[in-house]
Amino acid sequence: xxxxxxxxxxxxxxxxxxxxxxxxxxxxxxxxxxxxxxxxxxxxxxxxxxxxxxxxxxxxxxxxxxxxxxxxxxxxxxxxxxxxxxxxxxxxxxxxxxxxxxxxxxxxxxxxxxxxxxxxxxxxxxxxxxxxxxxxxxxxxxxxxxxxxxxxxxxxxxxxxxxxxxxxxxxxxxxxxxxxxxxxxxxxxxxxxxxxxxxxxxxxxxxxxxxxxxxxxxxxxxxxxxxxxxxxxxxxxxx
Amino acid sequence: xxxxxxxxxxxxxxxxxxxxxxxxxxxxxxxxxxxxxxxxxxxxxxxxxxxxxxxxxxxxxxxxxxxxxxxxxxxxxxxxxxxxxxxxxxxxxxxxxxxxxxxxxxxxxxxxxxxxxxxxxxxxxxxxxxxxxxxxxxxxxxxxxxxxxxxxxxxxxxxxxxxxxxxxxxxxxxxxxxxxxxxxxxxxxxxxxxxxxxxxxxxxxxxxxxxxxxxxxxxxxxxxxxxxxxxxxxxxx
Numbered sequence: 442x443x444x445x446x447x448x449x450x451x452x453x454x455x456x457x458x459x460x461x462x463x464x465x466x467x468x469x470x471x472x473x474x475x476x477x478x479x480x481x482x483x484x485x486x487x488x489x490x491x492x493x494x495x496x497x498x499x500x501x502x503x504x505x506x507x508x509x510x511x512x513x514x515x516x517x518x519x520x521x522x523x524x525x526x527x528x529x530x531x532x533x534x535x536x537x538x539x540x541x542x543x544x545x546x547x548x549x550x551x552x553x554x555x556x557x558x559x560x561x562x563x564x565x566x567x568x569x570x571x572x573x574x575x576x577x578x579x580x581x582x583x584x585x586x587x588x589x590x591x592x593x594x595x596x597x598x599x600x601x602x603x604x605x606x607x608x609x610x611x612x613x614x615x616x617x618x619x620x621x622x623x624x625x626x627x628x629x630x631x632x633x634x635x636x637x638x639x640x641x642x643x644x645x646x647x648x649x650x651x652x653x654x655x656x657x658x659x660x661x662x663x664x665x666x667x668x669x670x671x672x673x674x675x676x677x678x679x680x
Numbered sequence: 681x682x683x684x685x686x687x688x689x690x691x692x693x694x695x696x697x698x699x700x701x702x703x704x705x706x707x708x709x710x711x712x713x714x715x716x717x718x719x720x721x722x723x724x725x726x727x728x729x730x731x732x733x734x735x736x737x738x739x740x741x742x743x744x745x746x747x748x749x750x751x752x753x754x755x756x757x758x759x760x761x762x763x764x765x766x767x768x769x770x771x772x773x774x775x776x777x778x779x780x781x782x783x784x785x786x787x788x789x790x791x792x793x794x795x796x797x798x799x800x801x802x803x804x805x806x807x808x809x810x811x812x813x814x815x816x817x818x819x820x821x822x823x824x825x826x827x828x829x830x831x832x833x834x835x836x837x838x839x840x841x842x843x844x845x846x847x848x849x850x851x852x853x854x855x856x857x858x859x860x861x862x863x864x865x866x867x868x869x870x871x872x873x874x875x876x877x878x879x880x881x882x883x884x885x886x887x888x889x890x891x892x893x894x895x896x897x898x899x900x901x902x903x904x905x906x907x908x909x910x911x912x913x914x915x916x917x
C-alpha cells in the first residue's frame with residue numbers, strides 16, 4: 442500500500458517472536474557489558490543469607506524449617522533492587538519514547554524484559570544455591586528434583602509482577618519505595634506457595650501436598666503473566 | 681477551561697493565503713495543559729508535505745510540546761490533531777520520526793548496535809541499512825565505542841540516524857543543532873535538504889534561526905503557547 446503524501450510503503454509489524462528476540466538480545470547484551478543487575482542482586486542476596494545464618498543457628502534441625510523462607514526472601518529482596526532498575530535504561534535519554542514510536546508494541550518489550558530478568562535472577566540463584574545449602578548444612582529429605590520446578594515457577598511470578606509494577610512506577614518520584622509497596626502484597630500468594638513447597642521438599646514432610654503448591658504457582662504465573670501482557674500497552678502509553 | 685484558552689487564533693493557512701490540497705499534519709484549536717500551566721493555547725496550523733518548517737520561540741513557548749503532540753507521544757488537552765490526511769498521530773507513529781533533546785539511544789551499545797536494534801523493530805525491508813544510515817550522518821559504523829563514549833555532537837548524529845532509519849514521512853526534530861560544531865550543522869542541514877526532496881516534511885525547533893535558514897520553507901514563531909507568526913523562508917538548498 443502506498444501513501445499519497447509520502448509515497449512510502451506502509452510498515453508492517455514484524456512477528457511477535459522476532460520482536461521478543463530483538464528486545465531480549467539487546468537486554469542481555471547490555472547486562473553482559475555492565476553486569477549491574479546480576480552483581481547488585483548477588484551481593485545483596487549473599488548478605489541476607491549470611492546475616493540470617495548469623496542470626497539463627499544454621500546447623501540446627503530447625504534450620505530446615507526456615508531455610509525455604511530465607512532463600513525465598515533473600516531472592517525477593519535482591520530482585521527488588523534489580524527490578525527497580527529494570528526500566529531505568531529506557532527512561533534515561535528518553536529511549537522509551539523512541540520505542541513507543543516504533544510499530545513493535547508493548548507486549549514483546551515486556552515479555553523480553555521478563556525473560557531477561559528471569560535469567561538474571563536464575564543466575565543469582567544458581568550461584569547462591571550451593572552456598573546456601575553448605576552454610577545451612579541442608580540435605581533435602583523430600584524429592585529434591587522438585588526444587589528445579591518450584592524455584593523457577595516462583596521466580597517467574599516474582600519477575601513477571603516486578604517487571605510490570607516497575608514499569609507502572611517509573612514515572613513516580615518515589616518509585617524505589619513504591620515498587621515493594623505494590624509488589625509485596627500481590628506477590629504474597631506466590632511467596633507463600635514457594636516457601637511452603639521448598640519447606641516440604643527440604644523436610645520431606647509427606648503430609649504437605651507439594652504438588653498443590655506447584656499447581657498454585659503455575660496458575661498464578663499464567664494469570665499474572667497474561668494480565669500483565671494485556672495491560673502493558675496501557676501502562677506504556679500512560680502520561 | 682481558562683478564558684484565554686477559548687480565544688481562537690486565525691488559521692495559518694488562511695492568514696498566508698495558502699490552501700494546501702494535502703496536509704501532513706494539522707492542528708485545530710489545540711491546547712495542552714500541564715496542571716494549571718498552558719503550554720499550548722488554541723493553536724491551529726496546517727503543515728504541507730515536502731516542506732521544512734522551522735519553529736522558533738523562547739524557552740517555554742510550546743515548541744517541544746507541539747512536536748510531542750504531533751508525534752503522538754502526548755495527547756492534547758483540547759482540540760484535534762491529525763497527521764497524513766486524517767490519521768490520529770499515535771496510530772501513525774511508525775511513519776513519524778521524532779528526535780528529542782536526549783539521544784533516545786542506549787549508552788551501553790555502539791552506534792551500529794543501536795541502529796540494528798531499532799531497525800529490527802520495524803519491518804526490515806522498508807528500512808535503510810544500519811551501516812548506510814550511520815555513514816549518511818557522518819559516523820563510522822565500525823567505531824567500536826559505545827554511545828556513552830560519544831561526544832555530544834556524535835550523539836546528535838546517531839540520534840538523527842535512528843530517526844532516518846525507518847524512512848519517516850514526517851520528521852520532527854527538537855533542537856537538532858544543539859551542541860554541534862558549525863561544520864557538523866552544515867552537514868546535517870544538507871542531509872535534511874535531501875530528505876525533504878522526497879516529499880517528506882520536516883519540523884524542527886531551534887534557537888539558532890540562521891543555521892536552519894538554508895532549508896526553511898516556513899518559519900513558525902511561537903510565543904507563550906500561541907502562534908505569533910508564520911513567515912515564508914528563503915531556502916537556498
